[in-house]
Amino acid sequence: MATDGDIRVLIAIDLVLSAVFSTLVVRGLSLVGSLAFSWLTVGFATLLLALVTYLAVLR
Secondary structure (H helix, E strand, C coil): CCCCCCHHHHHHHHHHHHHHHHHHHHHHHHHCCCCCCCHHHHHHHHHHHHHHHHHHHHC
């Protein structure tokens, strides 16, 4: 019988992967001149992506 796993581990992995992806996206957008790179922007993008992922997949 399979278990769903510990929700704390799933949320931690979600936050780490969201942070990496958000950093790459914000850095890429700053390279093409669409967005200025800042860690605050990366943080907001990470929280938004983690929330969307949680609502779409984990809930």
